[in-house]
Amino acid sequence: MFRSSWYVFVAAAAALLGMAVERTLSRGHAAIDALDAVVIGLFGAIGTSKALAAGLPALPAIAVGILSAVGGSILRDVSMGLPIAFLHVGSFYALAAGAGSTLLVVLVAWGVDVPLAAAAGVALTAGVRLASMRFGWTVPEQRGFVPRTPPPRRPKRERRRFDEGADARWREALQRVNDVRRYGG
Secondary structure (H helix, E strand, O other): OOOOOHHHHHHHHHHHHHHHOHHHHHHOHHHHHHHHHHHHHHHHHHHHHHHHHOOOOHHHHHHHHHHHHHHHHHHHHHHHOOOOHHHOOOOOHHHHHHHHHHHHHHHHHOOOOHHHHHHHHHHHHHHHHHHHHHHOOOOOOOOOOOOOOOOOOOOOOOOOOOOHHHHHHHHHHHHHHHHHHHHOO
């Protein structure tokens, strides 16, 4: 599957560089958030493009891209000893990765080269993630299942009853109306 081992050296060099500039980067949270958003997009693009290369259809390829992005961010957080950011209530990790993976699949289906489609997917993922952090977009919080209870029944209203005198007057008035109809007045 992997014919060369250059990616191991690139990953090791990036890790060493990260350790060397950790103190400098710890002051710039905006830069870290931007890099985090790009990394989510990269994980999603790699997973989606590998799934398409393996011959998976569009929806499974998108699912693999989302799982790669989420899994990569979890792996990053665990290796850094941080709380897993994906599990924070309302985070836009999976939605951002889904948007980027979907764009990548659509562009590849339209005949765009995979590297260009992957770059567009990474840009969309990073953009959605950064916009969600900037504008405070969140997904709804999960709630426990509460069975619906039917509304309380209203008590039946009793029929209004007229007194005997009113009932008799009503019958007399009805009789007069019928007599007028029958005999013409």
